[in-house]
Amino acid sequence: MAYPAGYKYTKDHEWIELNGDRGKVGITDYAQQQLGDVVFLELPEVGAKLTAGQSFGTIDSVKAVSELYAPVSGEVVDVNAALKQKPEAVNTEPHTSWMVVIKLANPTEASGLLDAAAYEAAIK
Amino acid sequence: MEQVLDAPLKKTPLHARHRASGARMVPFGGWDMPVEYSGIVAEHLAVRERAGIFDVSHMGQIEIAGDAALEAVQRISCNDAAKLQIGQAHYSGLLTPQGTFIDDLLVYRLAKQHFLLVVNASHIQRDYDHIAEHIKPAGDAVAVDASSRYALIAVQGPRAQGVLQALTDIDLSAIKYYWFAHGEIASIRATVSRTGYTGEDGFEIFVPPQSADRLWLAILEAGRPVDLVPCGLGARDTLRLEAAMRLQGNDIDESTTALEADLNWIVGWKKADFIGAEALRAQKATGASRKLIGFEMIDRAIARPGHGVFLGNDQVGGVTSGTQTPYLKKAIGLAYVPTASAALDTEFDVDVRGRRARARVVPLPFYKRAK
Numbered sequence: 001m002a003y004p005a006g007y008k009y010t011k012d013h014e015w016i017e018l019n020g021d022r023g024k025v026g027i028t029d030y031a032q033q034q035l036g037d038v039v040f041l042e043l044p045e046v047g048a049k050l051t052a053g054q055s056f057g058t059i060d061s062v063k064a065v066s067e068l069y070a071p072v073s074g075e076v077v078d079v080n081a082a083l084k085q086k087p088e089a090v091n092t093e094p095h096t097s098w099m100v101v102i103k104l105a106n107p108t109e110a111s112g113l114l115d116a117a118a119y120e121a122a123i124k
Numbered sequence: 125m126e127q128v129l130d131a132p133l134k135k136t137p138l139h140a141r142h143r144a145s146g147a148r149m150v151p152f153g154g155w156d157m158p159v160e161y162s163g164i165v166a167e168h169l170a171v172r173e174r175a176g177i178f179d180v181s182h183m184g185q186i187e188i189a190g191d192a193a194l195e196a197v198q199r200i201s202c203n204d205a206a207k208l209q210i211g212q213a214h215y216s217g218l219l220t221p222q223g224t225f226i227d228d229l230l231v232y233r234l235a236k237q238h239f240l241l242v243v244n245a246s247h248i249q250r251d252y253d254h255i256a257e258h259i260k261p262a263g264d265a266v267a268v269d270a271s272s273r274y275a276l277i278a279v280q281g282p283r284a285q286g287v288l289q290a291l292t293d294i295d296l297s298a299i300k301y302y303w304f305a306h307g308e309i310a311s312i313r314a315t316v317s318r319t320g321y322t323g324e325d326g327f328e329i330f331v332p333p334q335s336a337d338r339l340w341l342a343i344l345e346a347g348r349p350v351d352l353v354p355c356g357l358g359a360r361d362t363l364r365l366e367a368a369m370r371l372q373g374n375d376i377d378e379s380t381t382a383l384e385a386d387l388n389w390i391v392g393w394k395k396a397d398f399i400g401a402e403a404l405r406a407q408k409a410t411g412a413s414r415k416l417i418g419f420e421m422i423d424r425a426i427a428r429p430g431h432g433v434f435l436g437n438d439q440v441g442g443v444t445s446g447t448q449t450p451y452l453k454k455a456i457g458l459a460y461v462p463t464a465s466a467a468l469d470t471e472f473d474v475d476v477r478g479r480r481a482r483a484r485v486v487p488l489p490f491y492k493r494a495k
Contacts, residue, residue, distance in 0.1 A: 061164075064428075
């Protein structure tokens with residue numbers, strides 16, 4: 001599966017799709033492959049304050065639970081409630097299955113993240 | 125365990141096949157094993173609805189033979205092996221003097237004084253050392269670690285018999301649950317037992333290691349019409365949990381007795397002495413203070429091994445297995461709780477990473493196949 005060129009990526013395998021000072025956040029195809037069948041998502045409430053690199057929720061696959069890490073600092077302004085009802089979409093459509101929208105505390109922070117090419121090189 | 129982790133991972137005779145087939149491999153008990161092929165959910169459902177094939181060659185085989193073999197097995201294994209006829213097997217435990225589990229195992233009676241024990245992969249050496257030491261008083265019996273002489277392939281699911289029957293002259297329909305037969309499958313010398321770790325009908329096939337790959341391919345080919353799929357250890361774990369089969373190292377270990385694990389039925393109460401008998405009889409007389417129970421989550425959360433069980437503010441036990449099961453589509457698990465709180469429908473909290481989630485005691489097994 002291709003890694004969208006317009007997204008930014010973390011070494012923890014999250015992506016963020018920026019739109020102005022907001023960004024949709026999900027996990028990468030590589031991450032979902034490692035996790036296996038996703039069955040449960042625990043996501044923060046709207047209004048939660050996140051710090052880059054810290055856990056903002058958890059994702060359960062059949063075999064294990066993993067943390068979700070915020071790629072940037074900011075405030076949660078939207079949560080994908082539909083995805084919580086259909087967590088298996090993370091496996092089938094990882095790059096459109098966004099989990100939260102973060103309003104960035106510092107809009108330039110995302111420039112320090114990996115671009116698609118650098119991320120793909122990192123998971124090689 | 126550090127030594128095991130540092131040592132190079134062992135490989136089953138099917139290792140190259142797993143790698144070539146694109147299975148996701150993980151270290152397990154010192155072995156490089158497939159955790160999933162097409163995905164745990166797909167594999168789990170295939171076994172419940174059709175058939176799946178598993179490489180379980182990492183399991184250990186210890187043979188005990190000699191004029192006093194029965195006496196030796198009776199001493200080290202808690203179930204009553206005198207009840208086994210030739211061609212029959214049963215589930216049992218290798219216990220400490222405290223009645224706790226060194227390992228769980230299957231005991232096969234190959235001949236009057238010849239037994240085959242199938243033990244867990246990571247415990248082979250420990251089990252062997254324990255057995256060799258403790259059968260000495262039994263006199264004329266010898267234990268041999270025969271693990272390298274066997275590959276073990278499990279074919280599980282409602283279509284397993286049909287798939288295998290096309291490959292053998294052995295009348296599989298005549299093999300009853302927990303019995304076995306010798307013969308040829310796909311022209312390979314094999315011992316076939318109607319056993320498994322999935323809660324489904326199925327067989328486990330012992331073959332020489334050099335024939336394992338040929339048998340694997342023959343079964344895949346014969347299974348094509350029913351969409352039999354190769355499965356990994358991930359599905360094996362979710363399947364066994366739905367069937368409430370205990371996992372050594374999680375649900376049972378050297379801190380839990382056979383009674384606490386609610387495995388009274390594998391204790392040969394009427395036979396003479398065996399290792400752990402005294403402790404178990406004493407515990408039976410007073411009653412075990414805790415018990416392994418099955419639970420279902422009421423709140424939306426998945427309990428995992430190690431999570432605490434709470435009644436009010438008090439931690440009273442712990443989760444030993446837990447997942448979201450693919451077939452029942454529920455979050456279930458096994459946990460030790462005080463016997464007083466083990467009754468069906470008793471509710472308790474599980475500490476799921478800092479958040480309390482409600483759960484309820486339910487009957488075991490979670491899943492029972494239609495006969």
